Amino acid sequence: MKKNAQTALIHAPRRAPQYIQTVQPPLFRASTIIFENTDALFNRHWTDAYDYSYGTHGTPTTFTLGDHIAQIEGGLYHLLAPSGLSAINLVNSCLLSQGDEVWVPDNIYGPNMEHLRNLQQRYGIAVKVYNPLEVESFSPSDKAKLLWLEAAGSVTLEFPDLVGLLKKAQAHNILTALDNTWGAGLAFNAFDFGNEHLSVDMTVHALTKYPSGGGDILMGSVVTRDQHLHHQLFRMHAIQGICVSGDDVAQVQRSLASMQLRYEHQAKSTIELLNWLKLQPQFAQVLHPADATSAGHAYWKEICRDGHSAGLVSVIFDNNYKLQDIRNFCDSLKLFKLGFSWGGPVSLVMLYNLKEMRVLEHSHLKEGFLVRFCIGLEHPEDLIQDIQQALKVLA
Template sequence: MKRHPQTSLIHATRKAPQFISTVQPPLFRASTIIFNNTDALFNRHWTDDYDYSYGTHGTPTTYTLADQIALNEGGEHCLLAPSGLSAINLVNSCCLSHGDEVWVADNIYGPNMEHLRDLQKRYGIVVKVYDGLDAQSFQPSKQAKLLWLEAAGSVSLEFPDLKGLIKKAKQAGVCIALDNTWGAGLAFNPFDLSDEHLAVDISVHALTKYPSGGGDILMGAIITQDKVLHHRLLRMHALQGIAVSADDTAQVQRSLSSMALRYAQHAKSTQTVLDWLIHQPAFSQVLHPAYPQSAGHQYWLEICQTGLSAGLVSVVFKPEFDMQAVRAFCDHLQLFKLGFSWGGPLSLVMLYQIEDMRHLAHPHLNAGILVRFCIGLEHPEDLIQDIAQALKRMNSP
């Protein structure tokens, strides 16, 4: 049958072979997925490991990345989301209903707390705050359904008592979710934390950070081992229409092979900068889980037996340095750029007033303005020189 040229542009008469062997897997962009026949259409189910029915459910591109992220974190199943926060919100939406109790660490990722407070206001969940350094401060009631862990804590980088908290949650039958962006599946295995095989139920990872590595991709992941829990999350994932870009997925996929190398370099450079920071008289405190003077260091030693830690280090300026002085310090930095996030090649800096962010007493933190450094892939000696010159100039007009 002779076809009009316009039709032939859509239904090609010749088709190149679809699969060749390459270093990187093929990229599949798809909303509509074509079924070979009606049997293929009807003999499928949304719980299939690879449900090729519509682009939001998955393609070989997204499933390939999800499988590798699950493997890296020690899990069995993985769902991808458009950002780390989207992944967190999916967990909250799936696990919490009216009247349920959720426990969050005082140093939890700020937007997660904001989302939970919004759910509390609009849907009647109950938000409880605990001290990650004190497992006894976690006192779940019969209504407790979800415990959020974060290791290390956001901004002030306390490493929590993961074993103590997980044991209590297991005894109470509370689902355990860990924001594992800092550990990236490299510093420790969230699904096997000890000889007792202590494990979280859900690991959430902002692939925006180390897996992407370029500071240019937004993506999140939800990793589980239990298939029933995975299917609960998968159902909510489908109902909310959550999907990720194939092009973004391919970019993260391309970066995965170098993630462990980059993470190790970030950690090594951060240690070099840390060793210098602790001797600077402008700071009353230096915060990093691998530093013995930091809160939770003993828990980091217990869990992170690889000796690895992410490329984040925070400092607390002495009280005599007010906000104007600390802002001047940040403005005088040249290699460190002012911006949120971390895990990319570029070093970043951000300043915080902890008193405005915490709900519980924090005697382990000195008074003063906190600055967080995100150590990139520049040479650490250059970063040290940059901080040194900014300290000298911070009181200059």
């Protein structure tokens, strides 16, 4: 059939073969996906392992990354979301209904708590707070539906009693969701840990951090091993129109090959920095799971294989320093940049006031303002010198 010139611009007369072997998988950009025939259209179901029906449901690009993330974390089923927080909100909105009870650690990621408080106000969901170091503080009622876990905890980096908490949740038939961003699937296998091969029900991972590694891509994931739970989450995922850009997915996929190398390098630099920070008199306390003095160290040692730990370390300044003093310190840093997130090449610093972030009393934490260092790929000696020169403003 002879085509008009305009039609020929859209329907090319020839098309190159679609598949060749390359180092990186091919990139598919799609909203509309073309069905070969009506059989392909109608003899499909949204629960198929690879449902190529519309761009929001997935393409070979997104399924390739999702499969890879699930494999790294030890799971079987995956969903991708446009950010870590979006993945968290997917879990909350899918699994929690009016009257349900959800339990969160006192060191929970702040935006997760904010989302749950919003659900509490709008739908009557009861938000309960527990101490992640004390299983006894987790005392669920018969309305408890979901237990959130963080390993290590946000900002203060306590490593929880994962074994004790998970056993108690399972005894009460409560679903468990672990924010696995710190461990990245490398520090431990959340679906097979401890001497009894325990497993959480699902993990949430901010792929923005270590999987991306560049500080320039936002993405999240939810991974499970249970098909029924996956279908629940997938249905909500589809209803809410949650999807990710193929270009962003390709960038994260490209970075996965170096993720473990970066993770281990940044962790090693952090340990070197930790040992120096502990000697500085300006700090009342240094927080890192691998340090024997840090809360939850024994739990970290039990769970994390080969002594893995991420590139985060927090310090609590001596309580004699005022807020302006700590702000002056942060402003004086040169290599450390003031910003949220972590896992990228540039080291970051962030200032926190724990009194505004915690519900429970914690005797293991000193009084004072907290600063979290997120270690990048710079040489640790240069980072130490940067902190050293910034501390002079406190003199």
